Amino acid sequence: MFNNNTNKKKSSSLKVNTHPTGNNLPSINMISDGTKVNGTLNTQSDIRIAGEFEGEIKAKGKIIISSTGKINGDVDAVDADIAGHLKGEIHVSNKLILRQSALVDGDIYTKSLLVEEGAQINGACRMSESVSDRPKSSGLIKDGLKSEAKETSKA
Numbered sequence: 001m002f003n004n005n006t007n008k009k010k011s012s013s014l015k016v017n018t019h020p021t022g023n024n025l026p027s028i029n030m031i032s033d034g035t036k037v038n039g040t041l042n043t044q045s046d047i048r049i050a051g052e053f054e055g056e057i058k059a060k061g062k063i064i065i066s067s068t069g070k071i072n073g074d075v076d077a078v079d080a081d082i083a084g085h086l087k088g089e090i091h092v093s094n095k096l097i098l099r100q101s102a103l104v105d106g107d108i109y110t111k112s113l114l115v116e117e118g119a120q121i122n123g124a125c126r127m128s129e130s131v132s133d134r135p136k137s138s139g140l141i142k143d144g145l146k147s148e149a150k151e152t153s154k155a
Helices: none
Strands: 016-018 024-026 036-043 047-049 052-065 070-072 075-082 085-087 090-098 103-105 108-115 120-122 125-127 140-142 145-147
Touching: none
Parallel strands: 036 052, 047 052, 052 070, 052 075, 070 085, 075 090, 085 103, 090 108, 103 120, 108 125
Antiparallel strands: 016 024, 140 145
């Protein structure tokens, strides 16, 4: 009547990194609600942000910004799921999901985009197979026309 089989495999969504020392340690990266961080963040795995972050984020995995999360800076990730506020450019090489409560103040570069009703985007959106196809800004953009910034010297 009851199955007491303890040999069943349990699935886990927790990622495990294999370190050169042979230790298998779970990868849990999180900035909790109430936490403020400034600087540059580089991670080889996923990260969840429920607090505040100011600076640049580069993730080789997925970045999750919860509804309480606030980022002021540029983000570069493989996948992203945003429910909070992002002020800056976001570059996602695979799939970007903007939840109902998401607010993005900046340009979006992604391969795939899913936007829930209610999400807000204040910026441009460019989609292509390769996010590396994004334009490199090398001058000032004024009135829709690109003009090179020139420095004049007085002799």
